[in-house]
Amino acid sequence: MHFPRVRLVAAASALLLGASVLAGCGVTRGDTSRDMLMIIPNSPGGGYDQTGREAVSVMVDDDITGGDFTVDNVIGAGGSSAMTSLMGKAGDENTMMTVGLGVVGSLYSFGSDYRLTDASPLAQLISEPEGVLVPGDSPYESIDDLVQAWKDDPSSIAVGGGSSPGGPDHLFPMQLAQTVGIDPNDVNYVSYDGGGPLTSALLGKKIAVGFSGLAEFEGQIEDGDLRVLAVSGEERQPQEFLTDVPTLQESDIDLVFLNWRGVLAPPGISDERRQELTDFLQAMHDTPEWEAALEKYGWTDDFKTGDDFEQFLEEQDTRVTDTLQGLGLL
Helix, strand or coil: CCCCCCEEEEEEEEECCCCCECCCCCCCCCCCCCEEEEEEEECCCHHHHHHHHHHHHHHHHHHCCCCCCEEEEECHHHHHHHHHHHHHCCCCCCEEEEEEEHHHHHHHHHHCCCHHHEEEEEEEEEEEECCCEECCCCCCCCCCHHHHHHHHHHCEEEEEEEHHHHHHHHHHHHHHHHCCCCCCHHHHEEECCCHHHHHHHHHHCCCCCCEEECHHHHHHHHCEEEEEEEEECCCCCCCCHHHHECCCCCCHHCCEEEEEEEEEEEECCCCCHHHHHHHHHHHHHHHHHHHHHHHHCEEEEEEEEHHHHHHHHHHHHHHHHHHHHHHCCC
């Protein structure tokens, strides 16, 4: 059986304008038409990218949508540029976009008037814990070592994450600080636009500690260039390179922190098409290929659609605003 190929397109975007410049393309079934577009709100290799490309791959390989896909990385402003691009496609019934907690935060951090519920919510796909990363030769051998040094002099330890204020890599260290008795306002947080820049900052010793999802750091962790002190889920991660890493709770730190990712469509599409797109994602979710992707990346299956997903998005908006207001950032 012949399956349509995925067309991959890299894009760079102006920080707040969301204008994309297509840098390359693949080949579809003998022509240059495209049936579906998946917008990714960060660079190739990041968490949104992994989630979006895995979902597209399953939909293409199983011929779920009956057409071709283009994957378009719209980079800039922590996901706000991608959201601007999505909102500019109002009424386009052939577009989807991966989103998550980081995009929620970036919309506030970069002064956007949009919220995720202004688009057409389709489905939440996954949730995942974050990890506490240090360089391979860091003096912090355990999460207890880090917490003790951090409590002694919070502002002297530069910590970073691959998301804007209000995103998961920012919320996690703020909540961790609060849990261990540090004023979040004393945390010296440095924001990076994705896992690539965060990796460079850690390896270049520009920061002492990084907070992020861990799937995109597998190579550096296996090579020993980076170490993971703890993960933020209820249980240890199943990936082989993380099975020895304790949870925060195992170190008597009473915190569970989860990031999540889902999919939106542009505003203004018909109810019928919105349901059809949701059904595509449901069919994708129910495949053994998607189950294998969950296991590969250590993602938790957290599928929600309809009113449940819309209510969840409203709760996540409140989660971000409460934190930012507490830090005096709103």
